[in-house]
Amino acid sequence: xxxxxxxxxxxxxxxxxxxxxxxxxxxxxxxxxxxxxxxxxxxxxxxxxxxxxxxxxxxxxxxxxxxxxxxxxxxxxxxxxxxxxxxxxxxxxxxxxxxxxxxxxxxxxxxxxxxxxxxxxxxxxxxxxxxxxxxxxxxxxxxxxxxxxxxxxxxxxxxxxxxxxxxxxxxxxxxxxxxxx
Numbered sequence: 001x002x003x004x005x006x007x008x009x010x011x012x013x014x015x016x017x018x019x020x021x022x023x024x025x026x027x028x029x030x031x032x033x034x035x036x037x038x039x040x041x042x043x044x045x046x047x048x049x050x051x052x053x054x055x056x057x058x059x060x061x062x063x064x065x066x067x068x069x070x071x072x073x074x075x076x077x078x079x080x081x082x083x084x085x086x087x088x089x090x091x092x093x094x095x096x097x098x099x100x101x102x103x104x105x106x107x108x109x110x111x112x113x114x115x116x117x118x119x120x121x122x123x124x125x126x127x128x129x130x131x132x133x134x135x136x137x138x139x140x141x142x143x144x145x146x147x148x149x150x151x152x153x154x155x156x157x158x159x160x161x162x163x164x165x166x167x168x169x170x171x172x173x174x175x176x177x178x179x180x181x
Contacts, residue, residue: 006035007175008054010047010063014040015152016093020064022156023164023172036175044069047076060178061085064171066092085174087167094138094148096165097155103133109158
């Protein structure tokens with residue numbers, strides 16, 4: 001067991017935390033033993049406060065954020081975010097996971113979990129009827145209470161461990177290498 005936290009991954013929300021933790025599990029990585037803590041910050045506007053809290057503690061930092069939140073992260077960290085270990089999801093984590101799996105596989109996961117009927121209902125709504133299925137899936141995951149958190153785990157579990165979306169793969173890799181360095 002790790003004596004202390006050596007690396008902190010700052011993520012916007014709980015679904016991001018669940019995705020990183022699930023990817024680590026799938027790869028046989030014990031975050032506790034590696035001294036890595038995944039911390040949801042409650043939205044990009046809080047990044048400065050969390051940097052001020054963790055920076056003086058001497059831990060390596062990394063992060064995952066939605067593309068639209070890039071200005072907040074650049075304001076707090078500067079322009080070279082990836083070099084610092086902060087990676088953007090385009091447009092967000094759900095979009096990355098849907099792209100990595102493919103819409104058909106995501107629909108299969110929804111069916112296995114009893115949600116395909118609810119998804120089909122969303123697809124019939126006038127505002128969503130003519131949109132690409134990937135957009136429909138992102139909207140579906142973002143609605144319905146804790147669905148976003150549940151699907152973060154389910155979709156990462158459906159991936160081959162080495163087929164994770166780039167930002168998710170890179171943030172875990174950065175945290176591992178920074179924590180060991």
